[in-house]
Amino acid sequence: MKKARHLHDGRRDGLVPLESLDLDKVTSFAGLLRGMARTAFSGRSLGEALEVTLAMVRDPDCKVVLTLSGAMTIAKMGKVIGKMIDTGMVQAVVSTGALMAHGLSEAVGMVHYRHDPRMSDEELFEKGYNRVYDTLEMEANLNYVEEFSSKALDAVAAEPALSSEIVCRALGKVLAEDPQGQGVLRSAYLEKVPIFVPAFTDSELGLDLSTWAMKRAHARGATDPAELLRVVPSYNPYLDLQSFARFCLSAKRLGIFTIGGGVPRNWAQEVGPYVDITNHRLGLELTPPRYQYAVRICPEPTHWGGLSGCTYSEGVSWGKFVPEAEGGRFAEVFADATTVWPLLIKGVLEELGTA
Numbered sequence: 576m577k578k579a580r581h582l583h584d585g586r587r588d589g590l591v592p593l594e595s596l597d598l599d600k601v602t603s604f605a606g607l608l609r610g611m612a613r614t615a616f617s618g619r620s621l622g623e624a625l626e627v628t629l630a631m632v633r634d635p636d637c638k639v640v641l642t643l644s645g646a647m648t649i650a651k652m653g654k655v656i657g658k659m660i661d662t663g664m665v666q667a668v669v670s671t672g673a674l675m676a677h678g679l680s681e682a683v684g685m686v687h688y689r690h691d692p693r694m695s696d697e698e699l700f701e702k703g704y705n706r707v708y709d710t711l712e713m714e715a716n717l718n719y720v721e722e723f724s725s726k727a728l729d730a731v732a733a734e735p736a737l738s739s740e741i742v743c744r745a746l747g748k749v750l751a752e753d754p755q756g757q758g759v760l761r762s763a764y765l766e767k768v769p770i771f772v773p774a775f776t777d778s779e780l781g782l783d784l785s786t787w788a789m790k791r792a793h794a795r796g797a798t799d800p801a802e803l804l805r806v807v808p809s810y811n812p813y814l815d816l817q818s819f820a821r822f823c824l825s826a827k828r829l830g831i832f833t834i835g836g837g838v839p840r841n842w843a844q845e846v847g848p849y850v851d852i853t854n855h856r857l858g859l860e861l862t863p864p865r866y867q868y869a870v871r872i873c874p875e876p877t878h879w880g881g882l883s884g885c886t887y888s889e890g891v892s893w894g895k896f897v898p899e900a901e902g903g904r905f906a907e908v909f910a911d912a913t914t915v916w917p918l919l920i921k922g923v924l925e926e927l928g929t930a
Contacts, residue, residue, distance in 0.1 A: 604930075605922040617910050624870045624906035625922050631830035631868035631904075632664045632923065638826035639868075641665040642843045644835035644883075646707045648678035649687050650913050653759055655920055660762040662929050664920075665832065667822055668763060668770045669839040672778020675743065675760065675770065676720060677712060679780075682750055682758025683723050685716035717779055723749070724783040725790070732791075738814035739772035742784065769822065771815045773842040784808050820846055823864035830868035834912045836875060836883025844895045851894050866890075867897040869905045872912045872919075 586592065594613040601607045605625065612622025631639055641659060648656070656678075659665050681687065688704075688711040699706050703714035727745040734741060747764025750756040763770050775781045788808035789797075797803055823829060823846045833840050850863040875884040887905040890896045897903035908915060924930035 603922070603925050604918060605925045608919065608922045617908060617915075620906060620908040621910070621915050621919060624872075624908050624919055625926075627868055627904045627906040628832065628870050628919065628923050629926055631832070631870070632927070634828060634830070634868070636827035637830045637868065638666040638822070638828070639664060639830040639832060640667045640669060640823075640843050640866075642831065642833045642835075642839040643668065643670040643674050644837035644839050645671075645912065646674065646677065646710070647834060647912065648674050648681060648759065649707050649710050649712055651687070652913060652916065653678045653681055655917055656759045657757075657762040658924070659832075659920060660759070660766050660768050662924065662927065663766070664923070666768060667819070668759075668768060669819070669843040670770060670772055671837065671839060672739070672772045672775055672780045675772060676717070676779035676783075677707075678759045679723070679746060679750075680712065680716045680720050682756065682761060683720065685713070685719060687712055687716075720779065721783045721786065724780065725787050728784065728787045734809075736809045736811040736814060737784070738811060738818070739775045739780075740769050740815055740818055742775075742780065743770035743772065769818065771819055771842075773812070773815065774838045775810070775812065777838075784810065816849075819843070820849060824850070824861060826864065828868075829864050829866045831866045831870075833869070833871040833873065834916065835873050836881070840871075841882050844890060844893075847894045847896075863894060865895060865897045867903055869896060869903075870908075871906070872908045872910060872916055874909055874911055876909065 593615060596610045596614050601610055608622045608625040610622070611618040612625070614622070631637055641656070643656065647653070660668070690706055690709050690711050696706060699711070704711045705714060724746065727749045728742070730748070731737060731741055731745045743760055744764055747760035750758055750761035751764050760770065772778065772780065785808060789803045789806045792803060792806045797806070831843060844866070847863045847865045850861050853859055854861055854863070869887050871887070873883060875881065877884045877886055887896050887907065891898050891903070896905070899905065921930060
Protein backbone atom coordinates (compact mmCIF):
# COMPACT_ATOMS: atom_id res chain seq x y z
CA MET A 576 0.00 0.00 0.00
CA LYS A 577 1.34 3.40 -1.00
CA LYS A 578 2.41 5.53 1.92
CA ALA A 579 0.31 8.65 2.38
CA ARG A 580 2.10 11.94 1.83
CA HIS A 581 2.89 14.08 4.86
CA LEU A 582 1.87 17.58 3.79
CA HIS A 583 4.30 20.20 5.07
CA ASP A 584 3.76 23.79 6.09
CA GLY A 585 6.11 26.08 4.16
CA ARG A 586 6.94 28.27 7.13
CA ARG A 587 8.00 25.28 9.23
CA ASP A 588 10.34 24.28 6.39
CA GLY A 589 11.87 27.74 6.37
CA LEU A 590 10.36 28.85 3.06
CA VAL A 591 9.92 32.56 2.42
CA PRO A 592 6.25 33.57 2.11
CA LEU A 593 5.14 35.80 -0.75
CA GLU A 594 3.03 38.91 -0.27
CA SER A 595 0.60 40.59 -2.62
CA LEU A 596 1.90 43.95 -3.82
CA ASP A 597 -0.07 46.59 -1.94
CA LEU A 598 0.18 49.85 -3.85
CA ASP A 599 -1.58 51.68 -1.01
CA LYS A 600 1.54 51.10 1.09
CA VAL A 601 4.02 52.19 -1.57
CA THR A 602 5.45 55.66 -0.96
CA SER A 603 8.75 55.50 -2.85
CA PHE A 604 10.55 53.75 -5.68
CA ALA A 605 12.63 51.80 -3.18
CA GLY A 606 9.47 50.80 -1.35
CA LEU A 607 7.89 49.63 -4.60
CA LEU A 608 10.95 47.53 -5.42
CA ARG A 609 11.00 45.96 -1.97
CA GLY A 610 7.34 45.12 -2.36
CA MET A 611 8.09 43.55 -5.73
CA ALA A 612 10.85 41.47 -4.12
CA ARG A 613 8.11 39.64 -2.21
CA THR A 614 6.16 38.80 -5.39
CA ALA A 615 7.25 36.56 -8.30
CA PHE A 616 8.82 36.35 -11.76
CA SER A 617 10.81 39.35 -13.04
CA GLY A 618 9.27 41.61 -10.41
CA ARG A 619 10.91 39.56 -7.69
CA SER A 620 14.23 39.57 -9.55
CA LEU A 621 14.14 43.34 -9.86
CA GLY A 622 13.39 43.74 -6.17
CA GLU A 623 16.29 41.46 -5.31
CA ALA A 624 18.52 43.50 -7.63
CA LEU A 625 17.88 46.55 -5.42
CA GLU A 626 19.43 44.88 -2.39
CA VAL A 627 22.44 43.53 -4.29
CA THR A 628 23.07 46.90 -5.95
CA LEU A 629 22.84 48.70 -2.61
CA ALA A 630 25.25 46.27 -0.97
CA MET A 631 27.65 46.72 -3.88
CA VAL A 632 27.68 50.52 -3.98
CA ARG A 633 27.74 50.87 -0.18
CA ASP A 634 30.75 48.59 0.21
CA PRO A 635 33.69 51.02 0.62
CA ASP A 636 36.17 48.35 -0.50
CA CYS A 637 34.29 47.48 -3.68
CA LYS A 638 35.07 48.86 -7.13
CA VAL A 639 32.12 48.53 -9.49
CA VAL A 640 32.36 47.92 -13.23
CA LEU A 641 29.41 48.99 -15.39
CA THR A 642 29.14 47.08 -18.67
CA LEU A 643 26.89 48.38 -21.41
CA SER A 644 25.59 46.98 -24.67
CA GLY A 645 22.55 47.61 -26.81
CA ALA A 646 21.47 51.02 -28.07
CA MET A 647 21.06 52.47 -24.59
CA THR A 648 22.13 56.04 -25.35
CA ILE A 649 20.05 56.32 -28.52
CA ALA A 650 17.22 54.93 -26.35
CA LYS A 651 17.78 57.95 -24.04
CA MET A 652 19.29 56.10 -21.09
CA GLY A 653 22.42 58.27 -21.20
CA LYS A 654 21.49 60.36 -18.19
CA VAL A 655 20.89 57.19 -16.17
CA ILE A 656 24.45 56.14 -16.98
CA GLY A 657 25.72 59.62 -16.17
CA LYS A 658 23.90 59.62 -12.85
CA MET A 659 25.48 56.32 -11.88
CA ILE A 660 28.91 57.80 -12.63
CA ASP A 661 28.27 61.19 -11.02
CA THR A 662 27.04 59.68 -7.76
CA GLY A 663 30.00 57.31 -7.44
CA MET A 664 28.11 54.08 -8.11
CA VAL A 665 30.68 52.89 -10.67
CA GLN A 666 34.44 53.20 -10.98
CA ALA A 667 34.94 51.82 -14.52
CA VAL A 668 32.81 51.41 -17.64
CA VAL A 669 33.10 48.79 -20.38
CA SER A 670 30.91 49.57 -23.36
CA THR A 671 30.21 49.06 -27.01
CA GLY A 672 31.60 51.82 -29.20
CA ALA A 673 28.22 52.44 -30.80
CA LEU A 674 26.70 53.22 -27.42
CA MET A 675 29.41 55.81 -26.74
CA ALA A 676 29.13 57.27 -30.25
CA HIS A 677 25.36 57.77 -30.02
CA GLY A 678 25.82 59.28 -26.56
CA LEU A 679 28.42 61.66 -27.93
CA SER A 680 25.99 62.67 -30.67
CA GLU A 681 23.49 63.67 -28.01
CA ALA A 682 26.15 65.32 -25.85
CA VAL A 683 27.17 67.73 -28.61
CA GLY A 684 23.57 68.82 -29.18
CA MET A 685 22.38 66.46 -31.89
CA VAL A 686 18.85 65.02 -31.82
CA HIS A 687 17.49 61.49 -32.20
CA TYR A 688 14.00 60.94 -33.57
CA ARG A 689 11.17 58.47 -33.24
CA HIS A 690 10.86 56.34 -36.36
CA ASP A 691 7.69 56.80 -38.37
CA PRO A 692 6.83 53.25 -39.52
CA ARG A 693 5.29 54.65 -42.69
CA MET A 694 8.84 55.39 -43.87
CA SER A 695 10.52 52.35 -45.44
CA ASP A 696 14.15 51.51 -44.72
CA GLU A 697 14.96 52.31 -48.34
CA GLU A 698 13.50 55.78 -47.87
CA LEU A 699 15.39 56.18 -44.61
CA PHE A 700 18.66 55.41 -46.36
CA GLU A 701 18.00 57.95 -49.10
CA LYS A 702 17.25 60.63 -46.48
CA GLY A 703 20.26 59.81 -44.33
CA TYR A 704 18.35 58.35 -41.40
CA ASN A 705 19.94 55.34 -39.69
CA ARG A 706 17.31 53.21 -37.94
CA VAL A 707 17.93 51.53 -34.61
CA TYR A 708 14.74 49.54 -33.95
CA ASP A 709 12.16 52.33 -33.39
CA THR A 710 14.59 55.26 -33.28
CA LEU A 711 16.58 57.25 -35.84
CA GLU A 712 20.15 58.55 -35.78
CA MET A 713 20.81 61.00 -38.59
CA GLU A 714 23.93 60.42 -40.68
CA ALA A 715 24.53 64.16 -40.43
CA ASN A 716 24.82 63.71 -36.66
CA LEU A 717 27.61 61.17 -37.09
CA ASN A 718 29.44 63.41 -39.53
CA TYR A 719 29.35 66.23 -36.99
CA VAL A 720 30.59 63.84 -34.28
CA GLU A 721 33.51 62.93 -36.56
CA GLU A 722 34.55 66.60 -36.72
CA PHE A 723 34.32 66.84 -32.93
CA SER A 724 36.26 63.60 -32.48
CA SER A 725 39.04 64.87 -34.75
CA LYS A 726 39.69 67.79 -32.39
CA ALA A 727 40.00 65.40 -29.44
CA LEU A 728 42.25 63.04 -31.39
CA ASP A 729 44.52 65.90 -32.44
CA ALA A 730 45.13 66.53 -28.74
CA VAL A 731 46.48 62.99 -28.21
CA ALA A 732 48.24 62.59 -31.55
CA ALA A 733 51.64 62.63 -29.83
CA GLU A 734 50.82 59.54 -27.75
CA PRO A 735 53.07 56.62 -28.74
CA ALA A 736 49.95 54.44 -29.05
CA LEU A 737 46.26 54.99 -28.53
CA SER A 738 43.68 52.84 -26.79
CA SER A 739 39.93 53.14 -26.30
CA GLU A 740 40.57 54.38 -22.76
CA ILE A 741 42.83 57.17 -24.04
CA VAL A 742 40.42 58.15 -26.82
CA CYS A 743 37.36 58.21 -24.54
CA ARG A 744 39.22 60.27 -21.96
CA ALA A 745 40.25 62.76 -24.66
CA LEU A 746 36.64 63.07 -25.86
CA GLY A 747 35.45 63.57 -22.28
CA LYS A 748 38.06 66.28 -21.71
CA VAL A 749 36.85 68.30 -24.69
CA LEU A 750 33.24 67.96 -23.48
CA ALA A 751 34.27 69.05 -19.97
CA GLU A 752 35.85 72.23 -21.32
CA ASP A 753 32.37 73.44 -22.29
CA PRO A 754 30.54 74.81 -19.21
CA GLN A 755 27.29 73.60 -20.79
CA GLY A 756 28.75 70.22 -21.68
CA GLN A 757 27.00 67.00 -20.82
CA GLY A 758 27.08 63.31 -21.55
CA VAL A 759 28.53 60.03 -20.35
CA LEU A 760 32.05 60.74 -21.60
CA ARG A 761 32.09 64.10 -19.81
CA SER A 762 30.90 62.59 -16.52
CA ALA A 763 33.49 59.82 -16.77
CA TYR A 764 36.29 62.30 -17.42
CA LEU A 765 35.33 64.53 -14.50
CA GLU A 766 34.94 61.60 -12.10
CA LYS A 767 38.14 59.91 -13.37
CA VAL A 768 36.19 56.81 -14.40
CA PRO A 769 37.94 54.99 -17.25
CA ILE A 770 35.85 53.86 -20.21
CA PHE A 771 36.97 50.80 -22.18
CA VAL A 772 35.59 49.82 -25.61
CA PRO A 773 36.99 46.34 -26.35
CA ALA A 774 35.51 46.02 -29.87
CA PHE A 775 36.58 49.54 -30.79
CA THR A 776 36.67 49.12 -34.57
CA ASP A 777 33.07 47.87 -34.49
CA SER A 778 31.77 51.40 -33.96
CA GLU A 779 31.55 54.90 -35.34
CA LEU A 780 34.32 55.92 -32.94
CA GLY A 781 36.62 53.28 -34.40
CA LEU A 782 35.83 54.42 -37.94
CA ASP A 783 36.45 58.03 -36.88
CA LEU A 784 39.90 57.10 -35.60
CA SER A 785 40.74 55.31 -38.84
CA THR A 786 39.57 58.13 -41.10
CA TRP A 787 41.38 60.64 -38.84
CA ALA A 788 44.64 58.77 -39.44
CA MET A 789 43.99 58.71 -43.19
CA LYS A 790 43.18 62.43 -43.25
CA ARG A 791 46.50 63.16 -41.57
CA ALA A 792 48.27 61.06 -44.19
CA HIS A 793 46.30 62.84 -46.92
CA ALA A 794 47.42 66.21 -45.53
CA ARG A 795 51.02 64.99 -45.83
CA GLY A 796 50.51 64.30 -49.52
CA ALA A 797 49.13 60.77 -49.76
CA THR A 798 46.37 60.73 -52.38
CA ASP A 799 46.25 57.22 -53.84
CA PRO A 800 43.21 55.35 -52.39
CA ALA A 801 45.12 52.08 -52.15
CA GLU A 802 47.89 53.85 -50.25
CA LEU A 803 45.43 55.58 -47.91
CA LEU A 804 43.69 52.31 -47.11
CA ARG A 805 47.00 50.93 -45.89
CA VAL A 806 47.26 53.72 -43.32
CA VAL A 807 46.43 52.56 -39.83
CA PRO A 808 46.38 54.56 -36.59
CA SER A 809 48.81 53.71 -33.81
CA TYR A 810 46.28 51.81 -31.72
CA ASN A 811 46.99 49.00 -29.25
CA PRO A 812 44.03 47.20 -27.62
CA TYR A 813 46.37 45.51 -25.16
CA LEU A 814 46.80 48.86 -23.44
CA ASP A 815 43.12 48.52 -22.49
CA LEU A 816 43.51 44.90 -21.38
CA GLN A 817 46.44 45.59 -19.08
CA SER A 818 44.95 48.83 -17.73
CA PHE A 819 41.69 47.07 -16.85
CA ALA A 820 43.57 44.16 -15.27
CA ARG A 821 45.53 46.60 -13.08
CA PHE A 822 42.29 48.32 -12.12
CA CYS A 823 40.70 45.04 -11.04
CA LEU A 824 43.78 43.83 -9.19
CA SER A 825 43.82 47.08 -7.20
CA ALA A 826 40.34 46.39 -5.76
CA LYS A 827 39.76 44.59 -2.47
CA ARG A 828 36.39 43.51 -3.86
CA LEU A 829 34.76 43.79 -7.26
CA GLY A 830 31.19 44.33 -8.38
CA ILE A 831 29.71 44.31 -11.87
CA PHE A 832 26.49 45.91 -13.11
CA THR A 833 25.61 44.67 -16.59
CA ILE A 834 23.14 45.98 -19.14
CA GLY A 835 22.67 43.44 -21.92
CA GLY A 836 25.60 41.21 -22.80
CA GLY A 837 27.89 41.06 -25.78
CA VAL A 838 31.61 41.83 -25.82
CA PRO A 839 31.54 44.32 -22.91
CA ARG A 840 30.05 41.79 -20.54
CA ASN A 841 32.44 38.98 -21.40
CA TRP A 842 35.55 41.17 -21.74
CA ALA A 843 34.97 42.63 -18.27
CA GLN A 844 34.37 39.17 -16.80
CA GLU A 845 37.42 37.49 -18.29
CA VAL A 846 39.83 39.33 -15.99
CA GLY A 847 39.72 36.51 -13.41
CA PRO A 848 40.60 33.78 -15.91
CA TYR A 849 43.22 36.10 -17.43
CA VAL A 850 45.02 36.40 -14.10
CA ASP A 851 44.57 32.65 -13.47
CA ILE A 852 46.37 31.73 -16.69
CA THR A 853 48.99 34.43 -16.12
CA ASN A 854 49.80 32.85 -12.75
CA HIS A 855 49.91 29.39 -14.29
CA ARG A 856 52.02 30.27 -17.32
CA LEU A 857 54.41 32.75 -15.70
CA GLY A 858 54.65 31.27 -12.22
CA LEU A 859 53.18 34.37 -10.56
CA GLU A 860 51.09 34.50 -7.40
CA LEU A 861 48.63 37.27 -8.13
CA THR A 862 45.23 37.02 -6.42
CA PRO A 863 42.75 36.49 -9.29
CA PRO A 864 40.07 39.19 -9.18
CA ARG A 865 36.58 37.68 -9.05
CA TYR A 866 33.30 39.57 -8.87
CA GLN A 867 31.64 39.31 -5.48
CA TYR A 868 28.58 41.36 -6.41
CA ALA A 869 26.81 41.15 -9.75
CA VAL A 870 23.58 42.56 -11.20
CA ARG A 871 22.48 41.91 -14.77
CA ILE A 872 19.54 43.25 -16.75
CA CYS A 873 19.25 41.33 -20.02
CA PRO A 874 16.24 39.80 -21.81
CA GLU A 875 18.16 36.95 -23.43
CA PRO A 876 17.35 33.51 -21.97
CA THR A 877 20.01 30.96 -21.13
CA HIS A 878 18.82 28.19 -23.45
CA TRP A 879 20.19 29.85 -26.61
CA GLY A 880 23.64 28.96 -25.27
CA GLY A 881 25.16 32.38 -25.93
CA LEU A 882 27.33 34.40 -23.58
CA SER A 883 24.73 37.14 -23.28
CA GLY A 884 22.39 34.62 -21.68
CA CYS A 885 24.90 32.79 -19.50
CA THR A 886 24.13 32.78 -15.79
CA TYR A 887 26.37 33.91 -12.97
CA SER A 888 26.48 30.34 -11.72
CA GLU A 889 27.98 29.36 -15.08
CA GLY A 890 30.49 32.17 -14.65
CA VAL A 891 31.55 30.67 -11.32
CA SER A 892 32.78 27.61 -13.21
CA TRP A 893 35.14 29.87 -15.17
CA GLY A 894 36.53 31.57 -12.10
CA LYS A 895 34.84 34.87 -12.90
CA PHE A 896 32.68 35.15 -9.77
CA VAL A 897 32.88 34.42 -6.07
CA PRO A 898 30.53 31.46 -5.37
CA GLU A 899 27.42 32.30 -3.36
CA ALA A 900 28.57 29.84 -0.68
CA GLU A 901 31.63 32.07 -0.22
CA GLY A 902 29.75 35.38 -0.09
CA GLY A 903 28.91 36.07 -3.72
CA ARG A 904 25.68 38.04 -4.20
CA PHE A 905 24.00 38.00 -7.60
CA ALA A 906 20.76 39.23 -9.16
CA GLU A 907 19.66 38.59 -12.74
CA VAL A 908 16.68 40.38 -14.24
CA PHE A 909 15.39 39.03 -17.55
CA ALA A 910 13.84 42.21 -18.94
CA ASP A 911 14.30 45.08 -21.37
CA ALA A 912 16.63 47.48 -19.57
CA THR A 913 14.69 50.55 -20.71
CA THR A 914 11.68 49.40 -18.68
CA VAL A 915 13.36 48.44 -15.39
CA TRP A 916 16.82 50.02 -15.19
CA PRO A 917 15.59 53.59 -14.47
CA LEU A 918 13.24 52.26 -11.79
CA LEU A 919 16.04 50.32 -10.12
CA ILE A 920 18.51 53.21 -10.13
CA LYS A 921 15.89 55.64 -8.85
CA GLY A 922 15.28 53.31 -5.92
CA VAL A 923 19.01 53.04 -5.24
CA LEU A 924 19.39 56.84 -5.36
CA GLU A 925 16.57 57.21 -2.84
CA GLU A 926 18.28 54.84 -0.45
CA LEU A 927 21.60 56.63 -0.89
CA GLY A 928 19.94 59.97 -0.26
CA THR A 929 20.92 61.38 -3.66
CA ALA A 930 17.61 61.06 -5.52
